[in-house]
Structure formats: structure tokens, C-alpha cells
Amino acid sequence: MLPAERHAKIVDALRSDGAVKVVELAELLGVSEMTIRRDLDVLDEQEVLRKVHGGAIERGKRGVEPPSTAKAARQRAEKVAIGRAALAAVDDGMTIAISAGTTTLELARLLRGRGAITVVTNSISIFQELTGHASEPNPTVYLTGGSRTPSDALVGPVANAALDGFRVDSVFLGVHGFDIESGLTTPNIAEAETNRRLIATGRRLFVLADNTKYREVGTNVFAPISAIDTLVVDDGLDVSDRDDLAGHVKNILVADTEKL
Numbered sequence: 213m214l215p216a217e218r219h220a221k222i223v224d225a226l227r228s229d230g231a232v233k234v235v236e237l238a239e240l241l242g243v244s245e246m247t248i249r250r251d252l253d254v255l256d257e258q259e260v261l262r263k264v265h266g267g268a269i270e271r272g273k274r275g276v277e278p279p280s281t282a283k284a285a286r287q288r289a290e291k292v293a294i295g296r297a298a299l300a301a302v303d304d305g306m307t308i309a310i311s312a313g314t315t316t317l318e319l320a321r322l323l324r325g326r327g328a329i330t331v332v333t334n335s336i337s338i339f340q341e342l343t344g345h346a347s348e349p350n351p352t353v354y355l356t357g358g359s360r361t362p363s364d365a366l367v368g369p370v371a372n373a374a375l376d377g378f379r380v381d382s383v384f385l386g387v388h389g390f391d392i393e394s395g396l397t398t399p400n401i402a403e404a405e406t407n408r409r410l411i412a413t414g415r416r417l418f419v420l421a422d423n424t425k426y427r428e429v430g431t432n433v434f435a436p437i438s439a440i441d442t443l444v445v446d447d448g449l450d451v452s453d454r455d456d457l458a459g460h461v462k463n464i465l466v467a468d469t470e471k472l
Contacts, residue, residue, distance in 0.1 A: 218251055234249060234267050259271055265448035287424055293447075295316075295318030297465050298465075302329060309333065309414055311335065312366070313387075315422060325348040334367065356371040371409075375410055379413055382418060383413060387425060389428025392456060395437050398434065403432075407435070408434050438460055446469050
């Protein structure tokens, strides 16, 4: 099979699933993993896709916001691991804010039954996860209200006004992308402002993001990378990238996906 034919099949697989793995592509195309890695290098240089640990993902357009249903299926194991790692930062008696997002939802799932905490959120999914369970204690949960985005965030003036009335111990934030130069970004301008208000409520900022979010840059910047107190990321983020980030982020907590 000619390289151009392989590249076309790789792009087809990427469009179908949103992400591809080196091991699976090698089996599908009947070539070595080294050949697939070289193909991905070429396609990354051509900005057809973006290489990540173990494979590649679609190269997102800066103004496009994927729906939460599409994002939920991607990097599932990594998101679960990140949620587990972040859980250690939540003590009984704390009031915390949790932003909308498929990674922050994994943290919320682990907080069910924690009746001694209070949660502020702009996510209907997180609100539903933490309330209405008659067989166990429920955290006290405040839902901001607002206009719903494709990523399941409640944003806009109603959400912003609600957040201005809270002060919390820690904020747990999901992001569209994080980058040393561009900072924390989102494709949605209203969500950017709501995220600024969310960050302002807390003493400490925890950003929960899987490795594919690194160097992803959305249209709207809402905070510099230096605003992060703790970055919680999975072990798929290359050690060299962790070293680069260490000069800009106070603390990096690496979640071990292999333990799942």
C-alpha cells in the first residue's frame, strides 16, 4: 500500500472515531507501528491531525465547540484516572466549585454520598450526578442557571451573576485546551467569561485535563497558564512536556492510567 493510500485510510478512521491509536492502525493497515508513527508525523506536519501519546486526534478548529456527547467517549480511561487523582484534594467540610466538562464529571461521580461538602456548579450533568439519591447522603449543590452550550456548560449573564455571589475553597475546572503561551482557552466567548467568574470564586485552581488538551488552543483566552495552582493530567503527557509546564504551573499531579 502506498503512503498516500495509508494516509487516506488514517484520515477516514480519524473522521469516523475522532481519535486513532497506533496499535490499531498498524493492525488495520497491515504495517509496522513505526510506519504508522511516521505517517502520523507527516500528517501532523501537514496539520491534517494532531499527534498525541499513542496515536492522534482531530485537529480542532479554534472556534468549534464539540458536543459533550462526542467528547465523553474520548480518553475515557484517562478522564477516570484524573478524577480519582483529583479526589484526594476534596476534604469534608470544603465548599468547592466544579465546572462543566466530561473530565470534571468523573470527579463528581466520585463525590456522590459526600454529604459533608458543598458544591457550586454550572453543569446540569454534575448537578444531577450529586443530587436526588435517596439511599445515600447528598452534597449541598448549587446550580448556577444560564444558557446551555454544546459542551453542557451553563454560561452567560445569569450564570455569571450567580457565581459572583460565591466564594469557595477550590475550583476544579475542565478546559478545551491549555498551552504555555496561550493559556486556558475555549471556543465559546460566553463560556470564557463564565470561567473567569468561576476561577475568581476560589482560593485555589485545579485544572483537570487529559493529555490531548495540551497545546489545543481555542478562540477565547480566559486565564494565563500561571493561574493554575495544580494541573491534574494523565500519564500520557510526555515527560518533556511535563518538564516544560513545570516552569509555569505551581504543581503537576500525574494520574496513573495504568492502574485502572
